[in-house]
Amino acid sequence: MALDTLMLTEQTFDEEIQSSETLVLVDFWAEWCGPCKMIAPVLDQIAAAHHETLRIAKINIDENLELARRFEVMSIPTLILFKDGEPQLRIIGAKGKGQLLEELRPFL
């Protein structure tokens, strides 16, 4: 996992998202989700290539079900991109690096 990946919880979510100076791509995931494991290294690569504008944040839904409910996540992996504390984009399901970058590009 990239060194500057944020591990968010119900306690830290709002403050971290509101105070971030970069875009934050929040990854809703769980240990038992195969596709979540598949995209984890892809997210690390994207974070490494765009570290000046983007950070990755992880929300373990087993431990933070309220956050999943709040954002109406019903499928994982779900990625939500936040800018200035506001959700900008939602990507549902595992995708390859090229497809993810294509969806993120307008914001990077």
Place this chain on the structure above:
Amino acid sequence: MNDQVRDILIVGSGPAGLTAAIYSARANLHPLVIEGQPSSSSDQPGGQLMLTTDVENFPGFVDGIMGPDLMGRFRAQAERFGAEYITSKVTRCDLSSRPFRCWAPDPSTGEEHEYAAKALIVSTGARSLMLGLESERRLMGYGVSTCATCDGFFFRGHDIAVVGGGDSALEEATFLTKFADTVTVIHRRKELRASKIMQDRAYKNPKIRFLWDTVVTDVVGDTKVQGLKVRNVVTEEQSEIAVSGLFVAIGHVPNTDLFKGQLDMDENGYLITHDGSKTNVDGVFACGDVQDHTYRQAITAAGSGCMAAIDSERWLEAHGEAPADVNETPTEW
């Protein structure tokens, strides 16, 4: 442009492709595996097992093993013997002359890259069929799911539906009763295709009920699933059932579009193999679900992957194309 011609190129990385990689790597054939790219449907690195939880019938794992963990082990084992991986998806192949060539986007630049090899092993597997409704696509991730193990968790206390009558449908339905209040299995016929043991398990489960002779005609809901429109195929009666989740398990289709017009297929698109893993093109071998609609098990896919590796190694030897340091099948196999 291709930078080198490999001995063996393996397309696909489920149990078949990775077993072929283990055997080829141990025979010093330095296989390159184009493993696919992440997806939440069933064509992704690791194959269909990446979307399952407990695998209880793979020999050697007495207490079962999680599907993604099992595939992680297959992959690491092949890597240990020198298999290399490209996390990308092949877009086209040319099997009309040797070396065989396949093209896939370079994972870092996205530019199309040519991969060439003397022998090719096709292990692209099969993917799950969907109903094909516009509403189903629109509500994907909002109650419609392709991955019961990923998404079952979100249906705690809900009423949901599973479409299908085979083993996969009943396995999903049984798994989903861990979370849902009720699971309605919707099947277009009066009897199930599933194995006896799965049927017994489902019939005994108080949370599972069956809607026979019924097809789904629409998924109802604007921003999330609120119900299904269904039609009884015998009485033609239409009705609506209230569910908040829909899981589809109506069968599989082989991933063979890449090879249309080049490799022989049956009427359902499955590759036809003969004399082990051989296809109609000399030097191209097929293994796993892409050529098997009968057994479709991890262990049979792995077994056929082993066959493809041995067949391709012998083929390379017979064509004087095996590397100089390998003259015979290692005896420790």
